[in-house]
Amino acid sequence: MSIRSKLALTFILLLIFGITAISSYSILFIRNYLLEEGERQIESDARWLEVTIQNLPANERFETQLNEAAQISGYRIALYDEEGVLYAAVPFDQVVEVPELLSPARRAELQGESSVRVENRSASAWLIAYIAVQDEGGERRFLQIAQLKEQIYAPIKTIRWIIYTGMFISIGLVLLVSVLFARYLTRPLLQLEETARSIAEGDVDRSIQLNRDDEFGTLAESLNRMALRLRKDNEEMKRIYEKQSQFFADITHELRNPLHTVSGALEMLQMETLSKEKKEHYLRTATRQIERINRLFKDLVTLQRYESDTDFIEKREFEMAPMLYQLHELLAPAAAGKGITLKLNVEPCRVYADPDKIEQVLENLVSNAIKYTSEGKIELICKVDERGAAVVVRDTGIGISEEHLHRLFDRFYRTDKARSRDQGGTGLGLAVVRGILAAHSVEIQVESEVGRGSTFSFVLPLAEASRG
Numbered sequence: 001m002s003i004r005s006k007l008a009l010t011f012i013l014l015l016i017f018g019i020t021a022i023s024s025y026s027i028l029f030i031r032n033y034l035l036e037e038g039e040r041q042i043e044s045d046a047r048w049l050e051v052t053i054q055n056l057p058a059n060e061r062f063e064t065q066l067n068e069a070a071q072i073s074g075y076r077i078a079l080y081d082e083e084g085v086l087y088a089a090v091p092f093d094q095v096v097e098v099p100e101l102l103s104p105a106r107r108a109e110l111q112g113e114s115s116v117r118v119e120n121r122s123a124s125a126w127l128i129a130y131i132a133v134q135d136e137g138g139e140r141r142f143l144q145i146a147q148l149k150e151q152i153y154a155p156i157k158t159i160r161w162i163i164y165t166g167m168f169i170s171i172g173l174v175l176l177v178s179v180l181f182a183r184y185l186t187r188p189l190l191q192l193e194e195t196a197r198s199i200a201e202g203d204v205d206r207s208i209q210l211n212r213d214d215e216f217g218t219l220a221e222s223l224n225r226m227a228l229r230l231r232k233d234n235e236e237m238k239r240i241y242e243k244q245s246q247f248f249a250d251i252t253h254e255l256r257n258p259l260h261t262v263s264g265a266l267e268m269l270q271m272e273t274l275s276k277e278k279k280e281h282y283l284r285t286a287t288r289q290i291e292r293i294n295r296l297f298k299d300l301v302t303l304q305r306y307e308s309d310t311d312f313i314e315k316r317e318f319e320m321a322p323m324l325y326q327l328h329e330l331l332a333p334a335a336a337g338k339g340i341t342l343k344l345n346v347e348p349c350r351v352y353a354d355p356d357k358i359e360q361v362l363e364n365l366v367s368n369a370i371k372y373t374s375e376g377k378i379e380l381i382c383k384v385d386e387r388g389a390a391v392v393v394r395d396t397g398i399g400i401s402e403e404h405l406h407r408l409f410d411r412f413y414r415t416d417k418a419r420s421r422d423q424g425g426t427g428l429g430l431a432v433v434r435g436i437l438a439a440h441s442v443e444i445q446v447e448s449e450v451g452r453g454s455t456f457s458f459v460l461p462l463a464e465a466s467r468g
Helices: 003-054 062-072 102-109 154-200 214-270 277-299 320-337 353-369 431-441
Strands: 076-079 086-090 115-118 126-134 138-146 316-319 343-347 352-353 378-387 388-395 445-450 451-461
Touching: 003 062, 003 115, 003 126, 003 138, 003 154, 003 214, 003 277, 062 076, 062 086, 102 115, 102 126, 102 138, 102 214, 154 378, 214 277, 320 343, 320 353, 320 378, 352 353, 353 378, 353 388, 353 431, 353 451
Parallel strands: 343 378
Antiparallel strands: 076 086, 076 138, 115 126, 126 138, 316 352, 378 388, 388 451, 445 451
């Protein structure tokens, strides 16, 4: 076998092995990722179904409504009574084996808490979640929801087809490039061999014309350019990976507060002495927070669009006061828990903006103020002046030093004190604030002094009726 063939074959095998290994690892990684996301989703849906079942009337339509909930959610639902005996199993149109009795160990594990227990056995085809349900009458039941893992892995088929198609195309291109590359690489050796053979045969007039600055120099330059390009690609891949990891951390940060609110509402709903009006209040609170979680997730996924897609902001006229009162009701308990007073100073006004996005801006700003204020007060102000509706969030917290102010709204940026990871911040909240306001063509201003507090302010345009 010639040197050219050996070089070509070696290069081809190495690249095929690398492409195959990367493709296989990618499929395995995506499979594990989908399963982890499935566990998170089934845990979230278990809490949602718990609230739904708590509100189902205990009459002859109970199983029908439970079946409808199963059809909508896509889960197999089994409900056990307090003794662990199967009470209902849906959907009706599926023949699925459901245990008639819930084990005492599982019941003991779920007693006295509202947490979700997720069961993921490697030998089982099902992903199962358990949660205790307590109805209005105080009776405790146990909810089991299950989903086939094959449903979770369904996107793998399409992803595998895309990866394998790309892999075979890449291998074909590698075959072609490898042959050409090996031919180019061995050309100086062939020239050397031909010249040496001619000299050996007696052609003493032949000389070896091998200029390293020509053949090998050009090849070395090409390899250097290739290596430089690969280094840049690797750095870019590393940056993307780190950004992706940070993105998931940011999602956790943004969802933490509403999830705590929902958890608190569910705990209150388990109190037997809670009045009907209070139960309705906490149910509304939980529902509102779940809806807000959906909005937050959508906003985080599409964060890049704030600065480029003006159609993403859905502006309309709305009253600021009801939003601010609702926000005060939502966040005042958290402030009071730290011994902080959350004051509200609002003038009635109608503005022209996206109400959901503006609510997210205000919640981020007030939540940050609560987080970084140990004593004193926080003021949420909305006043009308010649510029429009001036919104101000002022606190008496730890403040921000001057050298950090110019980078305060950068994504993922943290200061040593004001935005410390120990405080739970991820560095995304203020970036989202600036992005939303920038999409509204509104600038945010910040004034701060270490030890005395911070003031964030912006001005929203008034609706036409308010201007008149």
